[in-house]
Amino acid sequence: MTEDEARAWLDAHFDVPRETWDRLERYVSLLLSAMDEQNLIAESTRPHVWARHIVDSAQLLLHARDAGEGPWMDLGSGAGLPGIVVASMSDRPLIMVESRRKRIDFLNDVIAELGLTNASVFGGRVEVAPPTKSAVISARAYAPLPKLLQSAQHLSDEKTIWVLPKGRNAQNELETARPAWQGAFHVERSVTDADSAIIVARSVKPVKKKGRG
Numbered sequence: 359m360t361e362d363e364a365r366a367w368l369d370a371h372f373d374v375p376r377e378t379w380d381r382l383e384r385y386v387s388l389l390l391s392a393m394d395e396q397n398l399i400a401e402s403t404r405p406h407v408w409a410r411h412i413v414d415s416a417q418l419l420l421h422a423r424d425a426g427e428g429p430w431m432d433l434g435s436g437a438g439l440p441g442i443v444v445a446s447m448s449d450r451p452l453i454m455v456e457s458r459r460k461r462i463d464f465l466n467d468v469i470a471e472l473g474l475t476n477a478s479v480f481g482g483r484v485e486v487a488p489p490t491k492s493a494v495i496s497a498r499a500y501a502p503l504p505k506l507l508q509s510a511q512h513l514s515d516e517k518t519i520w521v522l523p524k525g526r527n528a529q530n531e532l533e534t535a536r537p538a539w540q541g542a543f544h545v546e547r548s549v550t551d552a553d554s555a556i557i558v559a560r561s562v563k564p565v566k567k568k569g570r571g
């Protein structure tokens with residue numbers, strides 16, 4: 359997907375208002391400027407930010423369209439991917455969880471610059487974030503699936519929709535997690551890379567271990 363195709367895809371799927379385009383443009387510019395100080399995205403993806411990061415994040419909204427009331431939590435947000443993109447394109451409260459100080463500061467600066475009144479940051483580890491009934495949980499490049507589910511159990515309930523971009527490893531990670539986790543797990547193809555996939559899961563809970571005898 360070229361950068362022009364990425365913008366066209368956004369327009370076709372979200373009917374993006376002018377104000378949202380402005381926010382996304384501003385975010386891309388803040389992200390690229392901050393790259394001089396910290397490594398927020400892979401250097402090789404710099405010329406492809408709209409396809410590799412903005413559309414890659416925005417597509418998650420399509421998998422969470424029928425989510426109920428409640429916040430969207432984005433785990434290990436880093437530079438705000440997908441958190442800032444989702445908060446820019448939706449009115450739903452969006453909480454980004456990030457443990458690294460410089461990234462927390464960057465996220466708070468972006469929220470203020472873009473005027474994102476629906477977005478906030480929990481600056482700390484996912485494991486100690488306050489218990490929440492999240493309507494949606496996203497996590498991109500945060501942790502392998504078993505660890506991801508374990509660390510965020512207290513942020514979910516049976517209605518939570520999990521939208522988890524997993525690159526080329528989706529099927530393997532799912533197989534590793536399967537013995538310990540039950541739920542409705544689907545693997546969806548990413549629009550930005552035919553070889554990459556997104557795990558979409560509902561009704562996720564740990565498998566009860568059978569007692570002996």
Ligand SMILES: C[S@@+](CC[C@H](N)C(=O)[O-])C[C@H]1O[C@@H](n2cnc3c(N)ncnc32)[C@H](O)[C@@H]1O
Pocket residue numbers: 398399433434435436437438439440455456457458461482483484485497498499500
């Ligand atoms: C590889 S980066 C991915 C960032 C972003 N989601 C993206 O796709 O560009 C992983 C991020 O998760 C954060 N992280 C890792 N473990 C964490 C934890 N247990 N709690 C909170 N943040 C964590 C790291 O500080 C880092 O910013």
